[in-house]
Amino acid sequence: MTVGSPPRKPKKFIVTKEHKRFAEFANAVRRERYIGICYGPAGVGKTLSARRYSQWDKAEALLTGWGPRDPSDSLIYDALNRSRAVFYTPSVRAGLCEFRKEVLLMIGRVDICVAQAQPDHTTSITAKIKRYVELLIIDEAERLSAITLEYVRDLSDRTGIGLILIGMPGFEKRLSRYPQLYSRVGFAHHYRPLRSDELAFVLSNHWKKLGLHLDQTDFTDSQAIASVARITGGNFRLVQRLFVQINRIMKINQLTAITDEVVEAARSTLVIGAT
Numbered sequence: 170m171t172v173g174s175p176p177r178k179p180k181k182f183i184v185t186k187e188h189k190r191f192a193e194f195a196n197a198v199r200r201e202r203y204i205g206i207c208y209g210p211a212g213v214g215k216t217l218s219a220r221r222y223s224q225w226d227k228a229e230a231l232l233t234g235w236g237p238r239d240p241s242d243s244l245i246y247d248a249l250n251r252s253r254a255v256f257y258t259p260s261v262r263a264g265l266c267e268f269r270k271e272v273l274l275m276i277g278r279v280d281i282c283v284a285q286a287q288p289d290h291t292t293s294i295t296a297k298i299k300r301y302v303e304l305l306i307i308d309e310a311e312r313l314s315a316i317t318l319e320y321v322r323d324l325s326d327r328t329g330i331g332l333i334l335i336g337m338p339g340f341e342k343r344l345s346r347y348p349q350l351y352s353r354v355g356f357a358h359h360y361r362p363l364r365s366d367e368l369a370f371v372l373s374n375h376w377k378k379l380g381l382h383l384d385q386t387d388f389t390d391s392q393a394i395a396s397v398a399r400i401t402g403g404n405f406r407l408v409q410r411l412f413v414q415i416n417r418i419m420k421i422n423q424l425t426a427i428t429d430e431v432v433e434a435a436r437s438t439l440v441i442g443a444t
């Protein structure tokens with residue numbers, strides 16, 4: 170099954186200003202039951218924000234495995250009760266049939282989980298499951314064909330579920346070609362790279378991981394930060410890739426400080442694409 174992204178190694182999630190802006194945007198779409206578009210360059214953190222908002226890292230294994238239950242699952246039901254959201258990543262070239270089947274299955278499963286979290290929950294098999302899901306978030310939405318876009322628009326109309334489509338810049342313009350859908354877009358949210366104060370915070374974590382202390386008032390450190398900012402443009406994924414190389418260079422050369430030269434040497438080993 171291709172529901173959601175493949176499980177990834179849990180990394181420490183940093184609650185950035187961009188993530189908070191995303192959460193406010195998602196709350197608004199969910200409250201107003203609108204269509205919202207979120208766009209931004211690859212690597213800035215769109216997917217992680219959406220997974221975090223929808224509690225998907227906690228719930229994905231249970232929702233896709235759908236096996237025997239464990240008492241600890243009540244924590245997941247509570248988490249889903251708070252988010253009332255489904256996160257879905259269509260596979261490349263997914264057809265409408267597969268998309269429909271998987272999305273409806275996930276909405277149904279999240280409804281069942283949320284029902285379990287209700288105080289008046291009954292275990293009667295005949296009890297009708299209510300619709301609890303309030304938001305469907307579709308990542309990599311540029312993969313959706315015109316007909317699938319039309320289907321989600323209709324689904325959101327019929328069920329009153331808010332819809333967020335996440336894509337790369339330019340994707341929001343493509344959607345303007347579908348007037349039925351576009352006229353229902355209530356919010357467009359531009360997901361931006363890290364700004365300098367937050368980048369410095371993220372970098373201090375990277376410095377720490379290398380056993381170093383970042384001092385912004387130190388000339389060498391501030392120069393190194395400026396180089397990282399220039400090279401990565403505050404793009405989370407590029408920062409991470411750069412630090413893999415910095416780490417390697419530091420080890421090979423037995424260095425004890427991250428200097429401008431180290432950052433430059435790390436950059437030269439990377440193929441940094443346009444972001």
Ligand SMILES: Nc1ncnc2c1ncn2[C@@H]1O[C@H](COP(=O)(O)OP(=O)(O)O)[C@@H](O)[C@H]1O
Binds near residue numbers: 213215216218405406
């Ligand atoms: N809030 C965050 N906290 C920690 N790491 C993050 C955060 N956002 C992004 N990252 C890192 O950046 C990488 C790219 O993020 P991702 O959400 O996949 O970007 P996008 O979906 O915009 O292409 C992630 O794999 C993760 O390592």
Ligand SMILES: [Mg+2]
Binds near residue numbers: 212216217309
């Ligand atoms: Mg992504």
